[in-house]
Amino acid sequence: MCGADQTVAPVANNDHLVQSSDPDHPANLIPELCRKFYNWGWVTGTGGGTSIRHGDHIFIAPSGVQKELMKSENIFVIQWPTAKYPATERNYIRKPLKLNPSACTPLFLTAFEHGAGCCIHTHSQWAVLVTLLVEREKGPDACFEISNIEQIKGIPKGKGKGMLGYHDTLSIPIIDNTAFEEDLTSGLEAAMNKYPDTYAVLVRRHGIYVWGDNVAKAKTQCESLDYLFQLAVEMHKLGLPWVK
Numbered sequence: 001m002c003g004a005d006q007t008v009a010p011v012a013n014n015d016h017l018v019q020s021s022d023p024d025h026p027a028n029l030i031p032e033l034c035r036k037f038y039n040w041g042w043v044t045g046t047g048g049g050t051s052i053r054h055g056d057h058i059f060i061a062p063s064g065v066q067k068e069l070m071k072s073e074n075i076f077v078i079q080w081p082t083a084k085y086p087a088t089e090r091n092y093i094r095k096p097l098k099l100n101p102s103a104c105t106p107l108f109l110t111a112f113e114h115g116a117g118c119c120i121h122t123h124s125q126w127a128v129l130v131t132l133l134v135e136r137e138k139g140p141d142a143c144f145e146i147s148n149i150e151q152i153k154g155i156p157k158g159k160g161k162g163m164l165g166y167h168d169t170l171s172i173p174i175i176d177n178t179a180f181e182e183d184l185t186s187g188l189e190a191a192m193n194k195y196p197d198t199y200a201v202l203v204r205r206h207g208i209y210v211w212g213d214n215v216a217k218a219k220t221q222c223e224s225l226d227y228l229f230q231l232a233v234e235m236h237k238l239g240l241p242w243v244k
């Protein structure tokens with residue numbers, strides 16, 4: 001098309017940031033992943049979610065919506081890097097009308113500060129049950145530990161350290177839940193500082209935050225952990241120890 005009457009469509013609210021025909025674009029991947037996570041019992045009843053960093057943009061789902069029905073047009077975009085607090089000053093460069101960003105946003109941003117490319121939050125019942133089986137008396141030292149199970153090899157030893165081996169012990173720190181999601185942020189930061197090699201933090205009576213260098217790693221690590229939590233619950237019922 002050419003000629004003097006050619007018009008340029010106005011750019012409204014940076015909508016182009018969530019419009020792509022690439023299925024791997026974060027604005028398409030987040031809804032697609034959440035549909036899978038819903039079917040796995042990870043994000044039912046609006047709980048849980050996921051966020052992806054793509055260059056200097058963070059893609060975040062809205063709050064309180066049916067996560068499995070979300071569309072790319074519902075996605076928020078934040079310019080990265082950004083301050084985590086206060087919420088109102090977050091640098092949203094795309095904000096869908098009539099929606100609020102996920103209450104998990106400061107927790108996702110904490111994972112990105114830690115070098116993650118994707119962070120997944122689930123309300124998996126296996127994760128919740130494991131937090132109930134680990135003794136609470138251990139306080140800030142509470143950790144889920146398991147060894148000598150093949151699937152442990154799906155979890156990294158730490159950044160640039162390769163994957164855990166069959167005989168290694170996997171340790172996932174557990175923090176206490178809070179009344180409001182964003183108040184979990186300091187607990188998450190403390191657990192990350194105490195366990196700098198961890199890629200996940202369990203939240204007692206709530207679920208888990210899992211992150212990875214990219215989407216595939218965050219997803220497969222989250223799958224491996226969920227497998228291990230389910231196995232651990234069944235082992236507990238049979239009186240089998242988690243660590244050999």
Ligand SMILES: CSC[C@@H](O)[C@@H](O)C(=O)COP(=O)(O)O
Binds near residue numbers: 062
């Ligand atoms: C079922 S309510 C769950 C929320 O309080 C929270 O824990 C959660 O995981 C999702 O928060 P959201 O703000 O909808 O992204």
Ligand SMILES: [Zn+2]
Binds near residue numbers: 048
């Ligand atoms: Zn939650």
